[in-house]
Amino acid sequence: MSVEVTREHGDARVVGESRGDGGSSAPAADASDRPADPPSAGSCPAGSCPAGSCPAGSRPAGSRPGFVRRYRLPLALGFVALCLYAVSILYILFGRGQIA
Amino acid sequence: MSSSHDDVVHHSADEAHDAHEHHDHHEHGPAPGLMRWVTTTNHKDIGTLYLWFSLVMFFIGGAMALVIRAELFQPGIQIVDPMFFNSMTTMHALVMIFGVVMPAFVGLANWMIPMMIGAPDMALPRLNNWSFWIMPFAFAILLSTLFMDSGGPAGGWTLYPPLVLQMGDSFAYVIFAIHFLGISSVMGSINIVATIFNMRAPGMTFMKMPMFVWTWLITAYLLIATIPVLAGAVTMLLTDRFFGTSFFSAAGGGDPVMFQHIFWFFGHPEVYILILPAFGIISSIIPTFARKPLFGYDSMVYATASIAFLSFIVWAHHMFTTGMPLAGELFFMFSTMMISVPTGVKVFNWVATMWKGSMSFETPMLFAIGFVIMFTIGGLSGLMLAMTPADIQYHDTYFVVAHFHYVLVPGAIYSIMAATYYWLPKWTGNMYDEKLGKMHFWISTIFVNVLFFPMHFVGLAGMNRRIPDYSLQFADWNLVASIGAFGFGFSQLMFVWIVVKCVKGGEKATGEVWEGARGLEWTVPSPAPYHTFETAPDIGPASVTR
Secondary structure, three states: OOEEEEOHHHEEEEOOOOOOOOOOOOOOOOHHHOOOOOOOOOOOOOOOEOOOOOOOOOOEOOOOOOHHHHOHHHHHHHHHHHHHHHHHHHHHHHHOOOOO | OOHHHHOOOOOOHHHHHHHHHHOHHHOOOOOOOOHHHHHOOOHHHHHHHHHHHHHHHHHHHHHHHHHHHHHOOOOOOOOOOHHHHHHHHHHHHHHHHHHHHHHHHHHHHHHHHHHHHOOOOOOOHHHHHHHHHHHHHHHHHHHHHHHOOOOOOOOOOOOOOOHHHHOOOOHHHHHHHHHHHHHHHHHHHHHHHHHHHHOOOOOOOHHHOOHHHHHHHHHHHHHHHHHHHHHHHHHHHHHHHHOOOOOOOHHHOOOHHHHHHHHHHHHHHHHHHOOHHHHHHHHHHHHHHHOOOOOOHHHHHHHHHHHHHHHHHOHHHHHHHHOOOHHHHHHHHHHHHHOHHHHHHHHHHHHHHHOOOOOOOOHHHHHHHHHHHHHHHHHHHHHHHHOHHHHHHHOOEHHHHHHHHHHHHHHHHHHHHHHHHHHHHHHHOEOOOHHHHHHHHHHHHHHHHHHHHHHHHHHHOOOEOOOOOOOHHHHHHHHHHHHHHHHHHHHHHHHHHHHHHHHHOOOEOOOOOOOOOOOHHHHOOOOOOOOOOOOOOOOOOOOOOO
């Protein structure tokens, strides 16, 4: 499981890979893998557990993936959007001969 | 809960409620006061904000429509001057498209997608907050232009140059507002894609997702691909108007028709952005009240993807009268007609789902059936408009106005109302007043047809759109349409009354709410707790999640 939930304001953060079968390399955790009464997935802030003592669903301190890795899908989509914006202008500038 | 549902979904509403109470000792509910709404990152709160915003804008845009219909009640200039009339037609469209239908669908997505896929929230909650709060500011800028010396935008929502470049300085505000709305839409779409890809519960495969989630996933891609193109086009308008460039000015070597190509490359997929989530809603509601699984789920998914793909290669059917090579006319005519195939698949599947079902006709189902019938009317007139020789006759007439209003009002707006009635008990924990809901449906349906059906007649007879005056032969049907407009407009006050009444109280809703309801959202109590699915639901191979 790769989703951490910080309870304050219901803020859920994706900290890793897919939970479903969406083509992710990370295995989706099965509910049976969890502790029956999770203290746990979400009760400690991201990266705050000492290594080795993390309940399921949390990551040891220092193992949090970098910003780009964590947000690669939204960053990629945002990049595509910016490229489309730029291309629509550059196409007219250069492709349609507005700058010749 | 339906028996077929009991054995497959991970835990019942009661169990979920127990689990919820178990965690109460460390439950952080919403922050008190106004700041809850300003700072919230909770998907349900943000969904609620979007939906209320959309409702307010619905009445602002509706008031503009009533100004238009009041002016058109009789031939001649009666109430407003032509410039203001043109501002009303332009602003009505911008408000209804960007301020009503899109935010309402985003609100429904915020509320329902995490609950439908078993996620605790959206993937990017802070971005979600930003996506919403940009919008009121953008609309404040847009609407403020009506009070400026140079007036609001009056060249039509399509912003065609060179006409739109004749606007006064308030044009800059319009462009900035459109940019902000675009940023909001793109951020919201990225969030939805990231949520669906990353936050699905274990076992929630793509082909187990409810159709509403599928249609929104595809819609989000359409938004990411098209909104930046609109932004590019309006940026170029801005520089043409204020910085001396000539992108679209023929006098400077530019090409005004090029703007139309770019605009409609955005504009036609935008049409599907406004209707695909509606398809998802209807695909959720009809199986519930027919008490049968959706007929042809797989074909629904592929049809949605086909419609999205085709929407990118049909844009020039909006421009047949600008003159284009015969090969171009044929290509855009046939590609447009091809869209009727996957759309027909959907209509067929909805009808087949109802076929021999144990149907009941609660308000959401009434709106859903109304959608299927009246959206099909709009689709058929769309097929007529796809034919190049016919379109050259119909272009810029009220026939076109009738066509897209049938698609958008008894289409998109009806789907939003159907969704509201369908999920309102889940949101509020109370049942709405069924009798009033049915009354709202029937009054709306009578008036919406009185309003829009006569537009076919005056359009075929040659009445132009976006003109405050008209010839005497169109007077009778315009009078009828205006009566329909006021009837439809005021009947929506019933909707507000029903919603407010339901929010305040009423018969308590069960977790499942509807007998035939399927899907994860019905496994949590009503009202849905502030936090849902903090522990992901277990979805087995045989689970019914759609």
